[in-house]
Amino acid sequence: MSRSIVPLVASALLALADPVSAQAPVMSDTVRYTLGWDNPASQLYQVAVTASARGEPVVFSLPAWRPGRYILQNYAANVQNVRAFDERGNPLPAEWIDLDSWRVEPGSANAVTLRYEYYAHTFDAGSSTLTPDAAYFNPVNLFPWIEGRKDAPVTLVIEAPADWTVATQLEKRPGSGHRYAAPDYHRLVDSPTIAAPDLVVWDYEVDGAAHHLAFRVVQGELDLGEYSRERIVADVSRLTEEAVAVFGVTPFDEYWHLFQLVPFPFGHAVEHESSASYVIQDRAFASANGYDGFLSIIAHEFFHAWNVKRIRPAALWPYEYSTPQLTRLHWVTEGVTSYYEGVLLARAGLLEEEGVYRRLSNNIRALQSSPGRLVTSAELSSLTAWHTGYGDGNPNQAISFYLKGSLLGLLLDLTIRDATDGARGLDDVMRLLWERHYEQGRGYPEDGFQTAAEEVAGRSLDDFFSRYVAGTDELPYDETLAIVGLTARQVANESKPAATFGWRLRKQGDDMTISNVLPDGPALAAGIMRDDVLVSVDGEATETVDLDPLLSQRSPGDEVRVILRRSGEEIEKRVTLGGEGNLQWTVEPVASPSERQLQLRQGWLETRLETAVP
Numbered sequence: 063m064s065r066s067i068v069p070l071v072a073s074a075l076l077a078l079a080d081p082v083s084a085q086a087p088v089m090s091d092t093v094r095y096t097l098g099w100d101n102p103a104s105q106l107y108q109v110a111v112t113a114s115a116r117g118e119p120v121v122f123s124l125p126a127w128r129p130g131r132y133i134l135q136n137y138a139a140n141v142q143n144v145r146a147f148d149e150r151g152n153p154l155p156a157e158w159i160d161l162d163s164w165r166v167e168p169g170s171a172n173a174v175t176l177r178y179e180y181y182a183h184t185f186d187a188g189s190s191t192l193t194p195d196a197a198y199f200n201p202v203n204l205f206p207w208i209e210g211r212k213d214a215p216v217t218l219v220i221e222a223p224a225d226w227t228v229a230t231q232l233e234k235r236p237g238s239g240h241r242y243a244a245p246d247y248h249r250l251v252d253s254p255t256i257a258a259p260d261l262v263v264w265d266y267e268v269d270g271a272a273h274h275l276a277f278r279v280v281q282g283e284l285d286l287g288e289y290s291r292e293r294i295v296a297d298v299s300r301l302t303e304e305a306v307a308v309f310g311v312t313p314f315d316e317y318w319h320l321f322q323l324v325p326f327p328f329g330h331a332v333e334h335e336s337s338a339s340y341v342i343q344d345r346a347f348a349s350a351n352g353y354d355g356f357l358s359i360i361a362h363e364f365f366h367a368w369n370v371k372r373i374r375p376a377a378l379w380p381y382e383y384s385t386p387q388l389t390r391l392h393w394v395t396e397g398v399t400s401y402y403e404g405v406l407l408a409r410a411g412l413l414e415e416e417g418v419y420r421r422l423s424n425n426i427r428a429l430q431s432s433p434g435r436l437v438t439s440a441e442l443s444s445l446t447a448w449h450t451g452y453g454d455g456n457p458n459q460a461i462s463f464y465l466k467g468s469l470l471g472l473l474l475d476l477t478i479r480d481a482t483d484g485a486r487g488l489d490d491v492m493r494l495l496w497e498r499h500y501e502q503g504r505g506y507p508e509d510g511f512q513t514a515a516e517e518v519a520g521r522s523l524d525d526f527f528s529r530y531v532a533g534t535d536e537l538p539y540d541e542t543l544a545i546v547g548l549t550a551r552q553v554a555n556e557s558k559p560a561a562t563f564g565w566r567l568r569k570q571g572d573d574m575t576i577s578n579v580l581p582d583g584p585a586l587a588a589g590i591m592r593d594d595v596l597v598s599v600d601g602e603a604t605e606t607v608d609l610d611p612l613l614s615q616r617s618p619g620d621e622v623r624v625i626l627r628r629s630g631e632e633i634e635k636r637v638t639l640g641g642e643g644n645l646q647w648t649v650e651p652v653a654s655p656s657e658r659q660l661q662l663r664q665g666w667l668e669t670r671l672e673t674a675v676p
């Protein structure tokens with residue numbers, strides 16, 4: 063990878079300057095990691111990290127966050143029993159020097175080893191867990207870098223039973239045992255790994271690269287329902303081909319999809335350079351909806367192999383792991399990736415046009431029911447991901463950069479198609495970023511996405527970016543979708559009540575709790591607060607969050623008597639109901655599209671495979 067070019071030269075120079083290294087210039091620089099466990103019920107991994115000493119203190123530092131989740135997670139909180147040794151096993155002093163770092167004084171030692179235990183109790187795609195049946199770890203949680211040596215080569219020994227299967231993007235070393243290597247620390251910590259006795263692994267090939275679908279089923283056996291291995295591999299291969307066709311290049315020789323299937327509702331996945339890790343419910347193959355979700359999440363994570371793992375904001379290049387790296391571009395890294403989920407599925411023939419429109423309708427409805435869209439721009443939500451991007455803060459302030467970014471991706475794609483009579487689109491922007499930045503071994507600047515989009519469109523997009531990306535103007539859905547002969551309209555759903563309270567409810571145990579009070583709504587005007595517990599409306603006890611039957615009996619403007627419980631005491635509020643509670647967004651084709659609209663629509667969603675062949 064281009065990122066390694068400069069560091070490799072630097073480490074070669076260091077090796078020449080070091081008389082000991084001159085004997086074995088590569089190995090002396092190698093940092094060796096070992097991961098073991100003696101009693102998995104304790105959920106404690108034993109970690110050992112060995113590095114050469116150069117007569118100076120050796121500083122080991124654990125990441126405070128991981129790429130893909132832009133929030134501090136302080137992995138060192140899980141570290142205990144830190145000790146250090148020289149190459150003969152004699153103890154050395156190891157000192158905590160800040161929240162994530164230890165300094166070891168080597169004295170006359172040639173090498174130092176840091177040993178500690180890591181408490182692995184969190185099970186999601188980006189965390190680490192340990193049970194008697196499986197070890198799942200993200201090296202970014204539990205392996206430190208050596209200060210000044212992130213670019214040194216690394217080896218990893220996983221002390222799993224010999225008959226266990228290990229699934230990882232790390233390079234397998236020849237010989238017995240579970241021994242792996244990586245060119246540098248960045249690759250090591252980009253490599254989530256499953257070790258288990260009963261992994262199901264399907265191998266297949268796409269465009270000359272080896273692909274693997276690996277499944278660990280937490281409870282029971284892999285159940286494919288109505289689907290078959292052949293069908294699933296064929297569908298995932300089609301998706302893979304469409305993603306490759308966007309860029310015209312496969313940037314890896316091997317790719318792993320690492321699935322862990324759990325027996326409860328769950329959905330989390332994380333992207334990596336040559337793999338993706340997923341923890342999802344084991345119902346993926348039990349219904350068409352489940353299967354759509356399975357393919358969608360694959361499309362998303364696989365597209366990340368280009369967008370963010372390689373085409374990356376300069377602010378995130380290289381990853382530092384220690385402190386927040388701020389960028390206004392997560393609406394691109396995550397949102398544009400989310401937009402491509404539907405695009406790739408449609409181009410691969412795995413999503414009908416109606417399905418595309420349904421997805422767009424749902425996304426528009428979701429954004430338009432987020433009050434934060436009028437307060438927080440796409441850029442600001444990217445920048446503040448570190449404190450509000452994942453559900454913290456005022457729910458009326460936050461917006462999802464996934465959601466808004468996916469709609470911005472759509473509007474930009476169609477705007478560029480319009481400006482170029484269908485000759486170009488968002489694919490060309492992504493390809494330009496690939497060539498101009500990633501292939502030159504660097505990230506793209508904060509204004510680089512707009513610059514690339516304008517170059518592809520052949521005109522200024524300043525108005526678009528200042529109003530909809532940096533600003534909070536309402537998005538121009540209808541006028542932009544008209545480019546491809548679609549319309550986005552708000553329509554009243556006659557089967558739903560128009561009357562509304564202007565709050566969100568959540569069931570917590572037996573309680574109906576007000577989870578949010580919308581700004582400028584009837585509930586707020588009546589003095590109702592978040593976390594109030596709803597007891598009754600007009601004397602009717604409320605036992606479900608679905609108040610539609612009750613609201614159907616009333617009209618906007620009616621006054622209702624609401625009993626709430628706040629701080630253990632019942633209080634009464636009079637609420638004058640608002641209206642338009644049954645408005646929803648619908649995207650559908652216009653009745654009589656023009657020839658141009660039809661052509662642009664076809665160019666937008668047709669497969670890239672035939673068109674790629676000369």
Ligand SMILES: [Zn+2]
Nearest residue numbers: 362366396399
């Ligand atoms: Zn993502």
